[in-house]
Amino acid sequence: MRTTDQIAAAVAADIPPGSFVNLGIGQPTMVADHLTTESGVVLHTENGMLGMGPAAEPGHEDWDLTNAGKQAVTELPGAAYFHHADSFAMMRGGHLDVCVLGAFQVSVTGDLANWHTGAPDAIPAVGGAMDLAIGAKQVFVMMTLFAKDGSPKLVEACTYPLTGLACVTRLYTDLATFEVGPDGARLLTTYGVDAAELAERLGLEL
Template sequence: MAALVARDIPAGAFVNLGIGQPTLIADHLAPDAGVVLHTENGMLNMGPVAVGDDIDPDLTNAGKIPVTELPGAAYFHHADSFAMMRGGHLDVCVLGAFQVSSHGDLANWHTGAPDAIPAVGGAMDLAIGAKQVFVMMSLFAKDGSSKLVPACTYPLTGRACVDRLYTEYAVFDLGPRGAVVRETFGLTAVELVARLGAPG
């Protein structure tokens, strides 16, 4: 999935990668794409995951995994980082999710369960501030139910903010018309619709 998302990020875009699966995208971006990765903790031009002697404990991604810096990297205050997010300066953000509605509503910070630990982070700021919001998630929950739903049942992060959903079975465009399949993997479109229960 990370390679698919990396393929679809426009050259020269300023991009934030959320915690979890989205952090893997950094390792799939072509060096000549000119994509500039932004981090909430105050870095522009983040590179791929660091290994060996390249590890610097002060340089981490959203998942606190050590990363590299690319030529021209810049550092700034946490407040400035959020100003970039809220001010519409990011072209794309890629987030994980618990649920996404077919119209682009996002639920990714809390399952609503009494014992669940909420994790808001910067997702709300990214969801409303980025020009495009992509989500990477597994399409089905452990019980087999679809996480692409007609309406989210978990607390919302943002309404009608997700433009595209990447899953292991399909890529969807989301919006007022509902979910539109762009491509499928391992299932035909007919099989996919049957398994999803055709969310509107």
């Protein structure tokens, strides 16, 4: 079984050198820790910046320079700022190579549910998730494969409200990495569990 940090490292290893990449709020931000300068990967943050650097050191925050999670960050040489309409044109227009998102559920055909549990008392918030999901050329999801109650998060069809249809290409989890898409889920690697057992626990043909 992989730790979150190991999942993040696996995602980073699959990002092609020179890519323009958006890392979603939460666990996906850990992918940045595993991207080397030599990779030439440029990070996009949807509030309006390319060339985002690491988090600002405590005491050196500049609150005009934040990421999508509103944390103070830094700029790298070659950075650029732009307004929101341009930032989302970079997604929708197919200019962004990869985005990495978290998820509540992913379907075997790549549908994504990551913005709303549908719980009656929940305050819905979507942010840029829907734009990213349909905009980036490749959408990688990182998550645990099973929810806390033991239910699978890779499913035949999502039961939570959808973020996007047929948009996820790869799924990185603690127990396995999958390709998902029009032909269904394909198991690429497993960690501490064998394929047959995994298929049974998921209730899916892999």
